[in-house]
Amino acid sequence: MSNTPAVTTPLAFDVARIRADFPILGLTVAGKPLVYLDNAASSQMPQPVIDRLVRYQTTEHANIHRAVHYLSETATTAYEAARARLQRFINAREAREVIFTSGTTEGINLVMHGWGRKNINAGDEIILTVLEHHSNIVPWQMLALEKGATIRVVPINDAGELLLDQYEALFNERTRLVSVGHVSNALGSINPVRQMIALAHARGVPVLVDGAQAVPHLAVDVRDLDCDFYAFSGHKMCGPTGIGILYGRAALLESMQPFKGGGDMIHTVTFEKTTYAPIPNKFEAGTPPIAAAIGLGAAVDYLCNIGMPAIAAHEHELLRYATEHLNALPGVRLIGTAQDKAAVLSFAVQGIHPHDVGTLLNQEGVAVRTGHHCAQPLMARLGVVATSRASFAFYNTLADVDALVAGIRSVQKVFA
Numbered sequence: 001m002s003n004t005p006a007v008t009t010p011l012a013f014d015v016a017r018i019r020a021d022f023p024i025l026g027l028t029v030a031g032k033p034l035v036y037l038d039n040a041a042s043s044q045m046p047q048p049v050i051d052r053l054v055r056y057q058t059t060e061h062a063n064i065h066r067a068v069h070y071l072s073e074t075a076t077t078a079y080e081a082a083r084a085r086l087q088r089f090i091n092a093r094e095a096r097e098v099i100f101t102s103g104t105t106e107g108i109n110l111v112m113h114g115w116g117r118k119n120i121n122a123g124d125e126i127i128l129t130v131l132e133h134h135s136n137i138v139p140w141q142m143l144a145l146e147k148g149a150t151i152r153v154v155p156i157n158d159a160g161e162l163l164l165d166q167y168e169a170l171f172n173e174r175t176r177l178v179s180v181g182h183v184s185n186a187l188g189s190i191n192p193v194r195q196m197i198a199l200a201h202a203r204g205v206p207v208l209v210d211g212a213q214a215v216p217h218l219a220v221d222v223r224d225l226d227c228d229f230y231a232f233s234g235h236k237m238c239g240p241t242g243i244g245i246l247y248g249r250a251a252l253l254e255s256m257q258p259f260k261g262g263g264d265m266i267h268t269v270t271f272e273k274t275t276y277a278p279i280p281n282k283f284e285a286g287t288p289p290i291a292a293a294i295g296l297g298a299a300v301d302y303l304c305n306i307g308m309p310a311i312a313a314h315e316h317e318l319l320r321y322a323t324e325h326l327n328a329l330p331g332v333r334l335i336g337t338a339q340d341k342a343a344v345l346s347f348a349v350q351g352i353h354p355h356d357v358g359t360l361l362n363q364e365g366v367a368v369r370t371g372h373h374c375a376q377p378l379m380a381r382l383g384v385v386a387t388s389r390a391s392f393a394f395y396n397t398l399a400d401v402d403a404l405v406a407g408i409r410s411v412q413k414v415f416a
């Protein structure tokens with residue numbers, strides 16, 4: 001796959017040293033060492049990010065922008081420096097193309113309100129895929145209902161891979177937008193978004209990428225992808241909750257309506273007329289989560305110090321090892337066997353409800369997620385109501401996978 005480096009660098013990647021940065025990984029649960037395999041829902045925070053938050057709250061906090069006093073200038077500088085870090089991290093052309101949001105969900109809703117309501121009309125069509133998270137379905141459904149637009153859905157094969165020929169066949173003169181996940185949170189499939197974007201652009205259609213599950217695991221370059229919008233969340237990449245990023249092409253963002261009105265997003269206000277601030281401020285109404293934005297900047301520094309290629313290589317090895325060992329377990333079926341996958345392993349244990357699998361694994365200290373993973377249309381396509389899902393971060397180890405495998409065996413014994 002294009003985003004995974006061909007060589008692994010085990011010497012450069014010292015997982016024990018990395019784990020020492022994450023205080024929470026030292027917890028015991030049910031008297032067992034915590035094995036945290038729920039990273040696709042939220043990842044943990046390393047000490048340097050925690051320290052950065054403490055430093056901000058201890059010595060730098062005030063409201064940003066517009067004030068002349070010391071603390072406000074310090075906070076503003078730190079906030080804008082975080083934006084610049086995020087810009088470099090995803091290789092955006094300009095910092096003003098990087099909008100702070102509360103997360104992926106808000107980023108997609110921003111595009112729906114700011115771009116969609118202006119550009120999508122009755123009879124128009126929006127292309128999604130059956131793999132999407134509810135965050136990348138429901139906003140478009142709301143818009144389609146409001147406007148009388150139609151949603152078209154790209155299908156998958158049984159491995160969980162998008163069918164590109166069917167994707168191409170969905171385009172027509174009414175297609176206005178493609179919105180697609182980069183990596184499936186439920187199956188781990190890495191979608192061929194670069195190719196999908198090129199196919200859409202050849203037809204003049206813009207593309208939003210939901211990158212919530214890609215940014216923590218792969219080196220993402222929005223210029224190389226050539227996407228029009230790219231949304232992701234801080235809390236899935238070792239940053240705080242309540243913060244995320246929407247990348248958008250400057251020209252598109254400038255053409256859009258603001259999503260929320262209020263302070264900080266205006267140029268001038270009278271009761272007759274308001275003019276808006278330039279991007280990115282136009283989309284950052286009100287006091288933003290300043291501390292969280294700065295914490296996300298620190299998380300990016302932390303990831304960059306390790307290096308996204310090294311992270312991807314280590315996680316690829318975890319996935320390979322886990323796939324091999326779960327495949328070897330009688331009565332266990334992997335759900336999602338795409339050729340290109342990242343960090344997610346969904347599975348079913350024969351005769352045992354996923355909820356029971358999760359509950360019993362918890363008694364072994366192993367944290368997995370069970371349920372529909374906010375992807376009910378995908379579950380319906382796969383003919384299941386739920387799966388058990390182990391999801392990896394770069395701080396996980398082969399021993400964590402061994403604990404998962406041993407845990408599944410003991411679950412099976414309970415039900416034998």
Ligand SMILES: *Cc1c(COP(=O)(O)O)cnc(C)c1O
Nearest residue numbers: 103104105133135185212213233
């Ligand atoms: C988690 C997730 C979202 C939603 O992210 P929030 O942080 O809850 O806004 C959207 N899409 C995918 C693929 C996700 O994994």
